[in-house]
Amino acid sequence: MDLHFSAEDEQYRLRLREWLEAHTGRAKNPLAAGGGGDIMGALQGARDWQRTLWEAGYVGLAWPKEYGGQEATLTQQVIVNQELARYSTPPLINTIGLTILGPTLVVNGTDDQRRRFLPKILSAEELWCQGFSEPEAGSDLASLRTRAEIDGDEFVVTGQKVWTSLAPIADWCFLLARTDPNAPKREGISYLLCNMRTPGIKVNALRNAAGGIHFSEVFFDEVRIPRDQLVGELHGGWQIARTTLEHERSGLSNVLSLEQTLKRLWATASSLQQGTGVALDDPSLRREFARAWVDIEALRYLGFRTLSAQIAGRTPGAGASVGKLHASQLRQRLADLALRTEGPLAQLAKRSPHVVDRGRWVAAYFDALGHSIGGGTAEIQRNTIAERVLGLPRSVVD
Amino acid sequence: MDFELSDEQVALRDAARDYFANRWSRDHVRDALDRPPVVVPDELWQEVAELGWVGIAVAVEAGGSGGDVATAAVIAEEAGRALFPSALASVLTAAVALDRAGDRWRGALLEGVCAGTRRAVCAFEEPGGAWGPDAVRTTAVRDGDRLVVSGSKILVADVEGTDTLLVAARTPTGVALVAVPADAPGVTITPMIRIDGGQIGEVVLDAVQLPADALLGSDAPADAGDDAGADADALARSTYDLGTLLGAADLLGVAEAALAVTTAFANDRVQFGRPIGSFQAVSHRLADVLVDVEITRSLLYAACLAMDEGRPDAAELVSAVKVAANEAAVRATEAAVQLHGGIGFTWELDVHLYLRRARAGVATFGDGAHHLDRIFAQHTQARAAT
Structure with a gap:
């Protein structure tokens, strides 16, 4: 070791x-x-x-x-x-392009596609968004309905995507569309690259529960995409998307930001007046702070184990799901701890007089709630762990 | 950067797993619940000693196998998985304390302990509801050329059949381990009964008279320029930390065993025409246990490495892994009872044996609250220091 x-x-x-x-x-x-x-x-x-x-x-x-x-x-x-x-x-x-599309093109793209797209992902000259989820295809992504019909040298795409981050400012979108409606649902999907300036695309920004704008709906109405913007085989998109979604990351980059968050919260709890003392005088709160530290250390060393496996050339398998599930839970416990640390002041909105730390903690709380939804819900992570680590039977029959 | 077991450690793990599977039956544990305690038969003890596991973390020149803390944890985890009696971890810990205490303590006793012919265990806990070195009230007082030890110890694991007790006692400079022969005048040992059938006892020390050098390490003030060996207080505390870490490894083994047996059952047991493991109410609970297990393993490796490297955050990481192991073991074994349904609540199934070992282990070497308080205190100290 x-x-x-x-x-x-x-x-x-x-x-x-x-x-x-x-x-x-x-x-x-x-x-x-x-x-x-x-x-x-x-x-x-x-x-x-x-x-x-x-x-x-x-x-x-x-x-x-x-x-x-x-x-x-x-x-x-x-x-x-x-x-x-x-x-x-x-x-x-351009995080979405950097973490999802780029690695996909490196493996599955044609040489022309790599040359055409990769450098501009890196330089942020072209910003990318992801068109995967649909109103009727969230966790059950393979049920997606957006159609892409072949017409000569083009695909004609019609349908609706949702939860698309960066859509209003993105230059390009990589999306999944059904190219064979008669095939079993995972075998008739293709992976396409679409210029967001193409006629027929409409973006409608959605406001999230925290009040911010982070994702949008994107409507495709007979949007024409040149055939050479197909990634991989025709009807072979599901396998490609699945591989990318499993793109393993050790999660170590989360650790430092969580550590800083805990440190900041610790400082707040040490100075925030509560009764005749400060919030952190409460012994039960002290234990929860210690517990948060334990959770973060666990994420750190779990990350080192994932990294070691990667360096040794072993696939960590579904180990990334373990990290993601733990990270989302610890983020939520930490945010909840923050609001309880604030005591009565936890009810105050960002611009209110007396608000603690300019409303940072309520924002962190809402943000944390999204972490067990986006990029595969906690329930889907548990399915993955149950089926692929523990070897339990599939819970979903389709 | 390689944060996994070495090839040698993996080989040791596999060998230990096979050995316990072949040589130890959980039926011994179940039988002992009616006729406590469960003990390792002499023949088996001799075998594990010859395999080098009692002295696994003792230096080779002192009669041991020269392994590091991570290697010792491998043995403890496999013992936990097999529900092998705690004696292995208890004696292993005491052996490390003797090894680290300096030349005075290397020799016949330690060699005999490693060879399986003698036994030593530590006695830390006392009545009063608190854990660890800070709660020690037993005293070791110098009286001329004698050391007089007085006090009361409880929950002393594997005390019967032990010839030497390493008793944690208060000295003018902190806490120290004092080697007390089990048959010394003034020592009274009374069996206690653990919920998992484990062997524990109460030790009353009534002004036990010992030679002045019965103390492990030096209890002279730091500025005395004493060269009698290790700092006695630091040795006592690191020994308790080692015991805690091995206790956490034991609980990890228990949690993994409970998870494995429950996962197998969930694959086999059919209700409503499907294996119950296909129901998310079942599979998600098991997935959560897997997360707890992986977290505990990650913290265990971290704590082992920190202890081996003598890093300042070692004590905190030991507490962290005990917090995680306590939770993992309870969640895993309670899930095992629940998910097995009716059969999981029977005496004949092994599930309650795991649960018993878990609940007993949680209350040994500090519960979650104890270790969280310790972490908080160390953090506050560290912040004050910077």
Whole structure:
């Protein structure tokens, strides 16, 4: 057992830190500014930040050099995630393209597709959104109904997607559509790349429970997509999407941000007046803080085990589901702890007088609730663990 | 970066799993519930000693196998999985304490312990409802060239058949382990009965007279320039931490065994025309147990590594894994009872044996609240220091 990074890796970390020290001046979260501010300026700022980071060699670490990647080691990828979290840099604007589409094209794309799309994903010149979920196809994604009919050299797409993050600003969308309505439901789906400026696309932004706008509905009305924007085989989209959704990540990048959140909450609890003392005088609350620390350490070391398996070339299998389920639960417990720490003031909205920490904790609470829904609900994670780790029979028959 | 068991540790794990499966029957445990306690027959004890497992974490030159803490945890986990008596972990822990206490304690006793011909166990807990070194009120007082130990110990695991007790006692500079012969005048041992049939006892020490050097390590003040060996207080605390860590490993083994037997049952048992494991009310509960198990294993490896490297966060990580193991073991074994249905509530099925071991283990070496308080205190200290 050895948890140390190699000397070269630590050198790499130091160089990255130096770079971040010099550049984090521009890393004020450009989107968080929002809210009546200059949206287009903020958007450009976000694109610029990703591009700067890419040009420095810290985006697309796992990707082939030929398409603008770094071919870096797994440990270097972890180091970059850790340091970006440590410096609280803004999330990369093109995350969906970077984490889902890019790896898919590396494996399943044609050479033309890779050359055409990958560099602009890295540079944030083209922003991507994902068109998978539909109103009638959430957890049961394979039931999707959006049709793509072949007409000469084109697909003609009609249907509706939902929960599409970034849709109003995205340049492109990768989507799943049914190309063979008569085949069994997993065998008639194709994986397509669609320019969001194509006629027939309508985007309707949805407001989420927290009041923010993070996702949209996207309507496709006879949208024409050139045939060469099919990824992989015709009708072979389900397997491709499934592989990408399982794209393993160690989850280590979450640990630092959660640690910082706990530290911040600890400071609040140590100073927030409650009765004649402070919130953290309460022994039961103290135990919950200790418990939150345990949960975060568990996520850290679970991540190191996943990483070790990846380095050793073992597939962690459904281990990522374990990490995701634990992470979403701990995030929710932490957010709940935050609101209980606030006591009576937990009822206050962001702009209210006396609000604690400018309303950060109620926002964190709503955000945490979304973590056990998006990217595969907690229930689907449990199905995956039950079936693929424990070997229990499938719960869903179709 | 390699945060999994080494190939040697995996081989040891497999060997231990096979050995316990072949040589130990859970029927011994069930029988012992009516006629406590469950003990390891001498012949088996000799075997595990010859396999090198009693001295697994003792230095080779002191008669042991030279393994690290992670290796010791492998043995403890497999013993838990098989419901093998706790004696292995108890004696293993005491052996490590003797090994670390310096040359004075290496020799006939430690070699005999590793070889299976002698036994030593630690005695930490006392009446009063608290756990661990901080709750120790038993005293070790110097009187001329004698050391006089007085106090009362309870829940002393595997006390019968032991020739040496390592008794945690208060000294002017903290807590120390004192080697007390079980047959010394003033020592009275009374059996207690554990819910899993495990062997425990009460030890009353009535002004027990010992030689002055019966204390493990040095209890002289830090600035005394004493070179008598390890710091006695640190040794006593790290020994308790090792016991805690091995207790957590034992609980992890129990949790995994309960999960495995319940998963197999859920695959086989058909109701409403389907295996019950296809119902999410069943499968999701088992998935949650799997998450608890994986979390416990991750923290266990972290704590082992921290102890082996002597890192300052070792004690906190030991507490963290005990918190996680306590929860995992209870959730796994309670799920096992529930998901087996009626048969799960019978004496003949092994499920209640796992539950008993879990509930007893949770109350040994500190419950969740104890360890959370310890973590909080250490965090507060660390914050004050920076």
